[in-house]
Amino acid sequence: MHRVAVTGIGVICALGRNADEFAGALREGRSGIRPIQGSDCSTLRFRNGAEVAAYDHHPYFDDKRADFMDRFAQFAVIAAREAVADAGVEWTPELRESSAIITGSCVGGQATEDAGFHNVYKMGQTRVHPLTIPKTMANAGASHISMEFGITGPSFTISTACSSASHAIGQAFWMVRSGMAPMAITGGSEAPFSYGILKAWEALRVVSPDTCRPFSKDRTGMILGEGGAMLVLEPLEAAKARGARIHAEIVGFGMSSDACHITQPSADGAARAMRAAVCDAHLMPEAIAYINAHGTGTQANDLTETSAIRAVFGPHAERLAVSSTKSMHGHALGAAGALEAMAVILGMRDGFVPPTANYNEPDPECDLDVVPNAARTAQVEYAISNSFAFGGLNAVLAFRR
Amino acid sequence: MSDELIQRVRTVIANTQRIPVEKITIDSSFQELGIDSMDGVNILFALENEFNITIPDEAAKQIRDVRQMIEGVEKLIGGGTADAAPVTS
Numbered sequence: 001m002h003r004v005a006v007t008g009i010g011v012i013c014a015l016g017r018n019a020d021e022f023a024g025a026l027r028e029g030r031s032g033i034r035p036i037q038g039s040d041c042s043t044l045r046f047r048n049g050a051e052v053a054a055y056d057h058h059p060y061f062d063d064k065r066a067d068f069m070d071r072f073a074q075f076a077v078i079a080a081r082e083a084v085a086d087a088g089v090e091w092t093p094e095l096r097e098s099s100a101i102i103t104g105s106c107v108g109g110q111a112t113e114d115a116g117f118h119n120v121y122k123m124g125q126t127r128v129h130p131l132t133i134p135k136t137m138a139n140a141g142a143s144h145i146s147m148e149f150g151i152t153g154p155s156f157t158i159s160t161a162c163s164s165a166s167h168a169i170g171q172a173f174w175m176v177r178s179g180m181a182p183m184a185i186t187g188g189s190e191a192p193f194s195y196g197i198l199k200a201w202e203a204l205r206v207v208s209p210d211t212c213r214p215f216s217k218d219r220t221g222m223i224l225g226e227g228g229a230m231l232v233l234e235p236l237e238a239a240k241a242r243g244a245r246i247h248a249e250i251v252g253f254g255m256s257s258d259a260c261h262i263t264q265p266s267a268d269g270a271a272r273a274m275r276a277a278v279c280d281a282h283l284m285p286e287a288i289a290y291i292n293a294h295g296t297g298t299q300a301n302d303l304t305e306t307s308a309i310r311a312v313f314g315p316h317a318e319r320l321a322v323s324s325t326k327s328m329h330g331h332a333l334g335a336a337g338a339l340e341a342m343a344v345i346l347g348m349r350d351g352f353v354p355p356t357a358n359y360n361e362p363d364p365e366c367d368l369d370v371v372p373n374a375a376r377t378a379q380v381e382y383a384i385s386n387s388f389a390f391g392g393l394n395a396v397l398a399f400r401r
Numbered sequence: 402m403s404d405e406l407i408q409r410v411r412t413v414i415a416n417t418q419r420i421p422v423e424k425i426t427i428d429s430s431f432q433e434l435g436i437d438s439m440d441g442v443n444i445l446f447a448l449e450n451e452f453n454i455t456i457p458d459e460a461a462k463q464i465r466d467v468r469q470m471i472e473g474v475e476k477l478i479g480g481g482t483a484d485a486a487p488v489t490s
Binding site for chain 1: 437438439442445446457458461
């Protein structure tokens with residue numbers, strides 16, 4: 001069994017186009033939630049989202065390559081490039097053959113599909129573009145990362161709605177820990193700002209007409225986000241031997257399913273995933289100092305998550321810092337767990353706890369220390385990141401500074 | 402509140418919940434009928450289609466029983482959709 005180091009990080013989202021920009025925004029408690037530009041919202045009950053502002057593929061991909069990639073796959077490759085460069089990976093034929101790529105995505109390239117179906121259903125066209133299928137498939141992010149670096153080892157994609165990236169990172173962590181892979185590129189990417197997808201979210205009545213205010217009494221729902229975040233994982237001893245910079249360690253991973261309801265969360269399922277992660281890390285709950293909450297800003301999640309945290313941590317819950325960075329980067333669905341893992345890693349590395357932005361008013365039913373509005377200077381030794389998906393599939397990662 | 406309106410709302414709820422319409426009275430609570438939050442969202446969707454209305458999220462959150470649902474629909478078909486989001490269809 002190896003200890004597992006995070007030696008490379010890369011991110012693109014509403015808060016910035018690299019890890020430094022992302023860390024800066026988290027530290028300042030700056031929200032990336034703005035009026036949605038990527039789709040016409042005049043017929044929607046919400047207007048705001050957390051998009052990558054003024055994104056264009058040009059600094060990243062030439063037109064020919066971009067033709068083959070939905071925006072979500074582009075985000076995957078952009079984040080992976082930064083992570084691999086950051087890790088200073090020195091590729092050898094053996095390393096390329098055995099490294100793993102595990103990505104998460106919820107909707108994949110549905111924006112491409114949406115546009116293609118619009119053309120046939122609405123515009124009366126008789127054909128859909130032949131790249132619709134290869135651009136839409138949720139594994140396109142992993143595939144394009146493999147082609148980018150010539151990695152021929154085990155590569156796959158996990159799609160568990162809002163837990164996708166955490167499930168992906170957890171699998172990659174276990175593969176590196178067990179020695180199955182000497183290195184892994186893992187994370188998630190998502191780009192859901194397409195009219196059809198937005199209408200489907202509107203129908204669920206969980207998107208805020210305003211902004212995302214997790215754990216605040218006046219919260220009105222979630223805000224959709226987009227982006228990609230990737231980590232490079234490798235055995236700690238190998239990373240030290242080659243003199244790599246170690247951002248943090250991943251020390252535990254826990255999963256559970258609610259077996260309860262297709263959309264409503266269960267405190268029991270969430271609690272079991274947190275316990276499993278802490279147990280997998282061989283820690284006592286009291287060792288955890290910070291929780292990056294799932295914290296969607298919906299009525300149901302924030303109440304349920306609060307009671308789940310209390311159930312797991314007991315009196316120690318009073319000493320925990322618990323924040324939701326979705327208040328800043330939005331809910332990026334299948335990328336959410338990766339953005340949030342990144343927030344934990346950067347906070348631990350740089351000595352701060354990221355805040356819950358947009359917080360107005362304490363809710364007696366969400367009465368944890370939610371680090372309202374301003375980041376806090378703190379040396380966090382151990383932290384966990386929660387992801388609780390629609391469908392009741394939960395994934396929790398544990399980190400060490 | 403007309404009998405016709407009551408009947409139409411009961412029918413929408415029955416069809417959406419796949420329960421006999423006889424089980425649904427104007428005084429039934431969602432809890433009694435086993436209607437959870439996702440079921441409620443499904444019923445709102447069906448009501449919007451049935452009456453060609455748009456039910457705002459804020460109004461939707463307050464509804465806990467059949468009577469409130471009928472009153473809400475009545476308000477929207479009577480007063481138009483002035484307090485609702487714009488619709489295209």
